[in-house]
Amino acid sequence: MSAADGTTAWATIQRVILPSADQPDTVSLYADAGTASGIRLRENDELARTPKLPEDKLQMFSSGSQQAHFEDLLTRHSMRVRSGEQISFGTYFNAFAASYWRRWTSVRDIRLAVRTSGTGTVTVYKSNARGSVQRVDGVHVDGDTTSLFELSLKPFGDGGWYWFDLAASADGLVLESAQWETAGTDRPKGQVTLEITTMNKPDFCLNNARILADNPDVLENVKEILIVDQGTQKVEDQEGFAAVRDALGGKLRIINQANLGGSGGFARGMFEAVENGSDYALLLDDDIVVEPESIVRLLTFADHCRKPTIVGGHMFDLYNRSVLHTFGEVVDPYRIVPALPHADMETRHDFSVANLRQTPWLHRRVDVDYNGWWMCLIPTKVIQEIGLSLPLFIKWDDAEYGLRAREAGFATVSMPGAAVWHVSWIDKDDLVGWQAYFHARNRLITTLIHSPYPKGGRVLRESFQSDVKHLVSMQYFTEHGHIDALRDLLKGPDDLHKVLGTKLPEINALKADYPDAQLKEDVDDFPAPKIGRGPMGGTVVGLPSKKQLIPWGIKTVARQLIKAPGPESTERPQGYLAHRDNRWYRVAHYDSVVVSNAEGTGASWYQRDPKKLKSMLTEATRLHLQLFREWDKLAQQYRSAVAEISSFDAWKKTFEANSKDGD
Missing domain, CATH: 3.90.550.60 (Spore Coat Polysaccharide Biosynthesis Protein SpsA; Chain A)
Structure with missing residues (x-):
């Protein structure tokens, strides 16, 4: 122009x-x-x-x-x-x-x-x-x-x-x-609905709303700021909320709904962005600190893309703010796990140690399959064509959506210079505990829908190996979740919306049956271990070699099945393990051990139970064999169901059934 x-x-x-x-x-x-x-x-x-x-x-x-x-x-x-x-x-x-x-x-x-x-x-x-x-x-x-x-x-x-x-x-x-x-061009700038999904993190959520209010220049093309509040600790009840709401000049709207997880909250944001005529939905996690300029950068870049493109921001470590956790992600198609786009990339690069000019791999463009929904801008044209998120509650919803968009011809770009600070994965362990159900089920759903390999490549093998690792590690609550995930997966996709708001309470209700699920804040709340009772005479146990792994696994499982735990194992632990030492090949040698969690907020008491091991291993084996036999039929069912379960009509019914306070 x-x-x-x-x-x-x-x-x-x-x-x-x-x-x-x-x-x-x-x-x-x-x-x-x-x-x-x-x-x-x-x-x-x-x-x-x-x-x-x-x-x-x-x-x-x-x-x-x-x-x-x-x-x-x-x-x-x-x-x-x-x-x-x-x-x-x-x-x-x-x-x-x-x-x-x-x-x-x-x-x-x-x-x-x-x-x-x-x-x-x-x-x-x-x-x-x-x-x-x-x-x-x-x-x-x-x-x-x-x-x-x-x-x-x-x-x-x-x-x-x-x-x-x-x-x-x-x-x-x-x-x-x-x-x-x-x-310049004559094309008008796109309008965006900025949506934050939150569950009992009102302080984080209000802080980000305050950051936005303090930077009104970045909100010029923000049509609406939408907080989907799914918790019991409401953002509206926080001290200072009214002032922030007023500072945002009428752009802030709160929707209260039952806890439908990240996928339910983000799907609501997508839904509302289409309904209010926005050009984009910008999805933000609640437990972040946002760099507000990133909003303008994502929007500006998306406006200039040759065709509708999903544009996401990077994630820095909230507790070590110069550290970039990852620069972009792809899905390994054979294993269906997150992977780095190329071999030269580092995770957790610290810019205070080596700047951009000193780090050659940062100069290579990184092309990705998806962007995490801690910060992700999605054109509403994409949403209208491929639908909303799958009703997965949490885990794999963002990766699945990126893969689905790519198959429909829409690329995802993880854009340098746009980012948030978020708690990194090293400070979490979401492969154990209540989240294990969703990890296991949703990874397999993603595999059924998107894997190009017969029987899903390595996924079934790795799924069963994961079951064995959890069982020899005495993580019976986690394994219960894995088994439930397989059972529910085999039922097909029809119940995914129905269980969206009920599955988590069902999982949490099981914690009382499993010592490894019961968290105590202080290790002194557990009985003190007896000196010299640790396995292997206190020797540090390393990972078996690849050649030794199968014989080691057979021997370990056999020992845990046949040999009864020591008589004191339920009275006092054999020792304490810090979270970083909580490795399956190490924990497998204990009969009873207290293990701290990744967040550092407490510890749980793992206790070996041969009866649980036998019954769960038998059931996991049976379910994996059934899944292998029925794989092709299930894959067709899930692929055929994607359009319906991600549709506006299906989600509208779910939102209406889970609304609160008239929303």
């Missing part, structure tokens, strides 16, 4: 931002001086000959500057660069992910506008998919200056970023603002 005088009219597609005043531990995600401008090769032609070089062939190039100072951050968009220092915006939140715009949008040319006051230099850099750094342009600035750099996206086919650095002269330099721009 051109202005009236024939010149190009530019529209902002990404603003440079800085951390809020309450997050000094996130500075490295926004601006840093770092210790290197990149990882480069000692010989320019060596990369072509050696795909992966040893460490002694890599060399760090120091920028010679100091660490960024938190006190130099002036506003969310401006900062001071001290005399003689250099600050880089080649960071997670402020570098421009050129390869993503090149791959998924029609944008081919952009402009960087940097407004400064004071004296110094502005230097623009770019990288390629290998992480090699190149200087693009630079200017000297003096006084109040706006520096403009017109840049092409054509070289970024497989990866690469743009960014800029500031260097201050003797009098210092101030970044007043900066933004990445593209030629």
Whole structure:
């Protein structure tokens, strides 16, 4: 689009931002001086000959500057660069992910506008998919200056970023603002319904609503902020709610409904976004801290995509905020488990240790199968075509939806520079306890619907192996959930909506029958172990080798079936195990042991029971054999049912049957 005088009219597609005043531990995600401008090769032609070089062939190039100072951050968009220092915006939140715009949008040319006051230099850099750094342009600035750099996206086919650095002269330099721009279009900006699903986390939920209220500029194209409250501790009852509601200017709406899990809450958000005429539904988890600028970035990127595209944000660790938990996920089609898109990727990358410019794998574009629903923008055109979430309560709903969308021709993009902070998986253990039912059932449902392999590839084998591991680990409550999952799976898809609001109470009612499900806050609440009663004389037990694994498993199961537990096993444990030591091959040697949980909030007493082991192992074996025999018939049933159970009509009936307070 051109202005009236024939010149190009530019529209902002990404603003440079800085951390809020309450997050000094996130500075490295926004601006840093770092210790290197990149990882480069000692010989320019060596990369072509050696795909992966040893460490002694890599060399760090120091920028010679100091660490960024938190006190130099002036506003969310401006900062001071001290005399003689250099600050880089080649960071997670402020570098421009050129390869993503090149791959998924029609944008081919952009402009960087940097407004400064004071004296110094502005230097623009770019990288390629290998992480090699190149200087693009630079200017000297003096006084109040706006520096403009017109840049092409054509070289970024497989990866690469743009960014800029500031260097201050003797009098210092101030970044007043900066933004990445593209030629404007006449297409209106999309409108989004921002939906948060919550269950008894009203403090988190209200905090995010407050963050949104404090950043009204990011809400310009938010039609509605919807909180689907499924808990007993209501967000509306929190101190300060009225003030936040008023600050949001009528955009906030609360829907109270029975606990239908994440899938029930997020399906409600999708449903309401279509009903109110929004172009997008933005799904947010409740136990997060959101970077509000991410909302604008996801929406802007989605608006520029060539066709409707699901666009998601990344997840940083809430308790270690410079750590990126994952950069993108795919589903391993043979095993139906989350996997990394390529072998070079790291999980839990810490930007305070190695910045973007020092980390080559971050420069390769990552293409994904799905994005977690901690932050995920879904076009309502996609929802109208493929339906809402499956009624799975929790677990696998986001991955299944991404796979379903991909099969219908809609891609998912995990967009760098858009993120939330969330409790990472290392601080949870949702493969045991009440969540195990949903993990087991929903993974198998996803496999039945989407697996391209006969009998689901490795999934049935791994499912049975998981049963054996839980049983030899004395996790009988977890195994009860697995067995129920198999039984319910074999019934077919017709009851999925019916049990959505009732299954969790049924599972929780079983806890009283299983010591391993009964959590106590203090290990001193359990009897003290007798000295020297631990297995193997206290020797640390390691994982059996692949060659030894089957004989070890047979021997262990046989021993646990035949040999009665020691007479004291129900009176006092043989020892305590920290959660990180709670491994099936280690716990299997105990008759009785107290184990702490992943959250660090308590511990449970595991007690070996040969009768439970025998009955559960027999039933798990029978159910897996039945599932193997009926696999093809079940797969057809579930695939045929997807359109109906994810439909607006089916979900509307479920919402009406589980409404509260007139909603």
